[in-house]
Amino acid sequence: MRLPTYAGMLEEFRLTGDPLIPRAPSVPLTRTAFAAAHVVSDPLAERDPWVGRPAVDWENTLRFRHWLWDQGLGLAEAMDTAQRGMGVDWLTAKELIERTMREAKAHPLKPRVACGAGTDQVPLAELKTADAVLAAYSEQMEAIEAAGGQVIIMASRAFPAIGADSATYERVYRRLIDQAAAPVILHWLGDMFDPALKGYWGTRDAAEASETVLRIIGENPAKVDGIKISLLDKAHEEEFRKRLPGGVRLYTGDDFNYSDLIEGDGKYHSHALLGIFAAIAPAASQALEALAKGDKATYHALLLPTVPLAREIFKAPTQFYKAGIAFLAWLNGAQSHFIMPGGFQSSREITHYAEVFRLAEKARLLSKPDLAKERMSLLLRLHGIE
Template identity: 75%
Template structure:
């Protein structure tokens, strides 16, 4: 099964599919790591109008079906996060409807999956968020809506803090109130500026060591109300150092889409749980690798995860914030949606050479679940870019 693909250098070369597709299934044993997959939303391309300026039109049935597939494989869900294009095509009203629909579907699912939902400030313009009180009020508006829907809170990083040049005192006042007031323990969210350049200097410092000290002190003030913290800095050494300093019972949820395999496996003393966008794209490998870990089969764990790491590094390569396109692309290749259209036309954020490389690496990782369908759809995309077979 061969087709002509462009290389990263823009040269056309034949590629023969060789991967053995993994079969999605539920884990056979309870997992020893908490694993949240951050999922994307599926557009309704026939209903969407003015995609650059209007609210997105969502194909709700397909969007929820994708989440059902993750749950069926034993994964939890991080809902309405940046993977769902929060602030990059998806507004708060759409995100809230997504959360409400997802929570209803989760309650009906036989595995009672865990769902945590992103609370932010994105329903208020940055120009109207100039004080700690205004930022807090915006967070509380979303937090109350999420808790009313039955979701656990993820306190998403807000662009409002860096925009006003907030110092640690403002972060402390806002986060302390949110943590203390939540109905159940929250997940904090440290998203690096490689994912969103507007978050540079989060926690009131551009020095990572100083920011780490601040966050750890914040957690220690009320550790019983902090489930964990998701860190997405793509820095394995920092994450390992940080998690060793966490209070007992507070989880480190890795958001490191480059180094997740080693971080989840751990160093013999500490390990990371997972809250990852890449898990939505590699769900069969992730689920079965975590199953192997729970069974003590480290050879199989590494064999399953190893080929997914180059794939993840390609999907999340700089500019990292465009990774959502790779998640949706693989969902289309694997038949989880009928088209490759994203809110705001976001599929145009990556080039055809990138998509061809994702195709190759997904095949090598056994993640083209129906190779004939994937090939047919890849040929269609190639033809739209002037590459005939």
């Protein structure tokens, strides 16, 4: 088949790889691994996709979650990967959480599910005080706990919008942590993923922000399961995790450097809460299985080829990464389409999808090659490429 390139040319490409077959790990994993999953819309039910609530395709959306669980991965639900604040509103996210938790409880592997709590049910213009932000978070946390999910306290655009200082973050987060029914996961999301989060923790200086976060965790470490850091800064994450209290995990959200960070340095390592794991699930699951067996050669052989793919999926503008993840789910038959809320599949160009296809094949991640080729060909023809 002929695939477009970034040079504006068409280039011959043949599927030659030996694809990984999705399966469950044969041993317990030594790293906690959450894959952050996306949402797809029902093409027949969607109306005015840029306006109002999406018409979620529940069958395909939940089917993808089962695909992840069947491979032994946990799930991070209703996060930015699921287009929170980018087409998916709180009422839709709440229904997603409730449906997902019912499915998870019935799944034979009893997967871990952690769910994002934010403040997006209240218009940003109405979140003018710390108490208003606290109340909005509390409402969502209560809904997640009622459904049986673990809480992830997501970063809220409301804090930068009101110019919150570090003391305000500390006061609100301490209340949220203290009142949670079970240990929570904190989320430090960089502005490369959401520009509205610039200056989170009350400063644009990463070192100063780290001190604020560590003080918050240090106040009640027994109620903090861990913190997900998504800054795409390997050195910062390695230094930060050394300073965490015992028992508090560092969940890497670094979709560029996850291989080294998860392996660790022999003394410290990161766990995983990653959007890219939803795209590379067979490689991630089987690599973590190898790591649990002490087979680092296989771990690297499986994960290292996925890094170029991750860098392509998460290329700038990074906030559009979820389109590539949904695309791969479609190629692999985990979903029957990749129509996304808000028409988000149009946020990436055909050359990007062609490059994702190439790199996924090289990473052994086109698990159904004939189906992947057929679907890629359909997309090419839609773009006038025969």
